[in-house]
Amino acid sequence: MAPPLGDIAHIGHVELLTPDLDASVRFFTEYLGLTENGRSGDSVYLRTWDDYEHHSLTLTAHTTSGIRRTALRASSEEALQRRVKEIESAGGQGRWVEDEPGIGPLYVTTDPDGHEIALYWESEWYQAPEHLKPGLKNQPQAKPGHGVGVRRLDHVNFLASDVAPNGDFIRDALGARPTEQIQLNTGKIAAQWLTFSNKSYDIVYTEDWTGSNGRLHHIAFATDTREDILRAADLAIDTGVFIETGPHKHAIQQTFFLYVYEPGGNRIELCNPLTRLVLAPDWPLVTWTEDERKKGQAWGLKTIESFHTHGTPPVC
Template identity: 40%
Template sequence: MEGRGIGYPVAQLAHVEIYTPKPEETLWFFTELLGMEKLEQRGQSVYLRAYEDYYTYSLKVTERAAPGLGHVAWRTASKEALDECARQLEGTPYGLGWSDGDMGEGPAYRVRTPDGHVMELVWELEYYQAPDGQKSLLRSRPQRRPLRGIPVRRIDHVNLMCKEVGPNKQFFMDHLGFRLREAKIGHGGVEVGAWLSVSPLVHEVACMRDSKGRGNRLHHIAYWYGYPQHIFDVADACPDYGIRIETGPGKHGTTQAYFMYVFEPGGNRVELFGDTGYLIFDPDWKTVVWDVANESDLERSSIWFGGRLPESFYTYGTPDDEAAAPERRQAS
């Protein structure tokens, strides 16, 4: 679907802000296990980057009483696209207005999805300049590869738990120019999942039905490795450091990517993406539709090799009423 006369206004996922009630342990997870770089602290927030993120940071971790999503920032295709998006959304139930921008970014226009997830649209983003001693000789790499943990390369996508998939999916398509790449339809024709992108990736955002009916929750954020081996390496380290793996490593039918889901100590679910899955170059892409009322499609779309995702995958999101967020067990 065209982005209302301005082409595709959103170009890519820029960064995500998550909340955590355990900032120190959450930071440990991202810096020591996933090898991310801590940039600086401002108030209750810490800014982090993966070594192949081109902009200054891709993750903002903010201390709050409960885990969850702060906001998702999208870089627009141009300054004009940002202004046009803001103009079209201002005065609608979705427009939240301009903010002066955060660290490393210029003016940002904030919107909220029909469910209430906060999105930020921004054009001006600072590119990361590695300090001396952290520069890479590989000129396409903005920072030397860290030697800590099993370092992730860049942010990949975000998955939002929605009360109803339909209106949220439509919001991304109608207002931000996303295209619907894959969809899961359940019993009675109910939409249970939508995978949307603005680039050849199968998704930069997914909307999944919240089986608890709450909506406006975070299902997960995902970081990318490029090599499935690296999720096996992380999987091997997780038990030693008290990090609970929810499911994986495995291969999704949807997106075809190798995955693993873990809980960071603050309670948010984090996906490690082994490879990219398949890419879409067809400008006239026909949405891949899975009929998950059908047992075979349910299993194959979730885990291509067969089997089911655990029940928690459909019920747990952040924030959560129950203290389902697994405690990090102290490793000796």
């Protein structure tokens, strides 16, 4: 397998929709420990403590839940233009906007399933106010003294009516490489994990059993340690946060995880994948069979039914 093109540096931020903005903001600030960094209209901008940019997450009031935008930072202005050219030469369409604080021009397009993908280069580096300044100059913000204290936005898992063409888009148009996938007995690809860097994955596509387009499975925030996830589970039961499943360990990608729902209905994963990197430039795509997946997670825990049926926005 060829190494990644390197034109996309990392996931920058995502925008989630929520029918209960105030409760969602409390979840992300009080439970997860994100910091509010501005408001505009119906949107609130939040950041993790180890993010160098203006925001990691935008919460926008809406009649329903789901994901509106996933923004990816390019590795240079030239890289951004190359990706735009690649998208449009393949028949894709997009538009240029400047509608986010701390971010320059964004090229907004969609994957084949209809998820909004935005590419950008220009970004304002965060300057912590006095009460949030860290003790170490190579850290953008002091660690929070409350909540889980998640470190960074880690990955996005999209639901898709057909996984393969979406994975192809992320690979061919944006330069990612797939690292693992699930292939059913019919030959159909049911899920695929892709990376832009030496992380084991940044973007995931999972088959939407409803056949719908453009929905979200979950977004994930990384913690420093596995113990942080155990603490997150304790905090969840103390504060009334709904735990869907975990703590446990995935077989695919070996991520230690906890899944919870935020008040707007979106699934949030707390994960600790920090020790697993894909350093080999010729990493072979790991394919899991249908029978292998029936064995459940790494230590035998069966995948619960809602993991395959819950997505946002809900399907009536």
